Amino acid sequence: MAALLARLVNPVVWRIPGHGARKLFGFSLAEHGSMLDLASAAHLAPDEGRRALYLRHMLDEARHAKMFALRSGELRLDQGKQSLGFPVADNEDLFVRLGELRFLAFVHRGEKRGRQQFEAYREWFGQRGDRKTRALFDAIIRDEVRHETYTYELLVQLAGGRERASAEIRAAGLWEKWRIWRRLGRFLAEKLYFLVMLLVYLVSGPFVLLASRLRPAAKGWVDHQASHVAEPPAAPAAPASLEWTGA
Numbered sequence: 001m002a003a004l005l006a007r008l009v010n011p012v013v014w015r016i017p018g019h020g021a022r023k024l025f026g027f028s029l030a031e032h033g034s035m036l037d038l039a040s041a042a043h044l045a046p047d048e049g050r051r052a053l054y055l056r057h058m059l060d061e062a063r064h065a066k067m068f069a070l071r072s073g074e075l076r077l078d079q080g081k082q083s084l085g086f087p088v089a090d091n092e093d094l095f096v097r098l099g100e101l102r103f104l105a106f107v108h109r110g111e112k113r114g115r116q117q118f119e120a121y122r123e124w125f126g127q128r129g130d131r132k133t134r135a136l137f138d139a140i141i142r143d144e145v146r147h148e149t150y151t152y153e154l155l156v157q158l159a160g161g162r163e164r165a166s167a168e169i170r171a172a173g174l175w176e177k178w179r180i181w182r183r184l185g186r187f188l189a190e191k192l193y194f195l196v197m198l199l200v201y202l203v204s205g206p207f208v209l210l211a212s213r214l215r216p217a218a219k220g221w222v223d224h225q226a227s228h229v230a231e232p233p234a235a236p237a238a239p240a241s242l243e244w245t246g247a
């Protein structure tokens, strides 16, 4: 599905000026996010062997993040623009939140999707004659295939069989959809809040203007004491307190 979608949109999106560099920067951000998740796993996994596997995986993702960021910077420089630099992803603590089994299923899904997507991009850049970007995807795909394979094998081992592993992968897929839905909801809520506040601001404008015309702000000296007296004294007396409110 990911590869099919990538192949469908490739002819359009990669031709948009500046899109290639931004897209590669986005990949770098995603790789950096994976690196942070794997760093937690390498630190927290209860077994020494698994910690070593996660550590190696983490180092691969760190390298991928760097490779994508560098290529993105090169493409930006070719267009006479400044590099976008190196991205910093949020740490979602997925190893802790999901538990090792669901985390492995989630990572396996991501590796498979990423590998399929990258294969489509490798093909695209190969056809376009961009050997450098093609070689970048080629090198990364080799690592992603290894990640996809070991996460599945480890998942089967920890789950106690392929059936339970498949159930975990399906559950991780549902959780991922829920996460996308929540993110989309948060994004839309922010946009809606902005629109509502803009509407309130625009609608209240004429009322504020009308109120200021009907009841202009008092200027000059105001006698606070006189305003509390029901009937004015027969003879004017010196005010007890005076306040200057502006000219």
Ligand SMILES: [Fe+2]
Residues within 6 Å of the ligand: 031, 034, 060, 061, 064, 140, 144
């Ligand atoms: Fe990667």
Ligand SMILES: [Fe+2]
Residues within 6 Å of the ligand: 061, 111, 143, 144, 147
């Ligand atoms: Fe990977």
